[in-house]
Amino acid sequence: MRLTVNRKAHFNAAHRLYKKEWSDQKNFDVFGKCSNPNYHGHNYELTVSVTGEIDPETGFVMDLKRLKDLIYTEVETPFDHKNLNVEVEEFKSLNPTAENIAVVIWNKLRDKLRENLDLQVTLYETPRNFVTYKGE
Ligand SMILES: Nc1nc2c(c(=O)[nH]1)N=C([C@H](O)[C@H](O)COP(=O)(O)OP(=O)(O)OP(=O)(O)O)CN2
Numbered sequence: 001m002r003l004t005v006n007r008k009a010h011f012n013a014a015h016r017l018y019k020k021e022w023s024d025q026k027n028f029d030v031f032g033k034c035s036n037p038n039y040h041g042h043n044y045e046l047t048v049s050v051t052g053e054i055d056p057e058t059g060f061v062m063d064l065k066r067l068k069d070l071i072y073t074e075v076e077t078p079f080d081h082k083n084l085n086v087e088v089e090e091f092k093s094l095n096p097t098a099e100n101i102a103v104v105i106w107n108k109l110r111d112k113l114r115e116n117l118d119l120q121v122t123l124y125e126t127p128r129n130f131v132t133y134k135g136e
């Protein structure tokens with residue numbers, strides 16, 4: 001019997017969607033207002049979902065306190081109140097779209113979870129724009 005435990009988190013961050021090889025006009029044509037050279041911010045909402053068997057001894061799929069601490073260390077501390085393009089190593093050479101941010105978060109958390117647990121991340125960039133990634 002496999003169940004999913006979920007933990008929500010949030011972070012505020014600035015970004016700019018652009019390709020450095022392109023002119024500001026071409027970036028605007030492709031990425032619109034999110035290519036503003038002076039950056040802009042989002043209130044990102046994250047849901048991390050971990051699926052596995054219930055441990056008969058603890059009754060846990062995974063200790064949600066440990067999941068909370070992992071998200072804090074791997075996501076909130078490095079991303080919250082940061083300019084993603086400028087201050088976060090992964091996005092110095094990777095466009096910080098919601099898709100790419102979700103993949104980076106998934107990879108960071110995947111490394112810290114037991115192999116028999118499945119992981120999905122859902123990232124809201126705005127209240128109406130969100131992406132999901134489960135490593136496929
Ligand atoms: N596939 C993607 N498309 C877009 C992304 C993205 O990360 N992946 N990002 C953006 C912008 O960064 C931003 O998310 C869009 O902002 P906006 O259009 O203002 O979105 P809203 O939901 O706030 O817009 P409403 O008009 O209020 O619905 C663009 N595309």
Ligand SMILES: [Zn+2]
Binds near residue numbers: 040
């Ligand atoms: Zn944006």
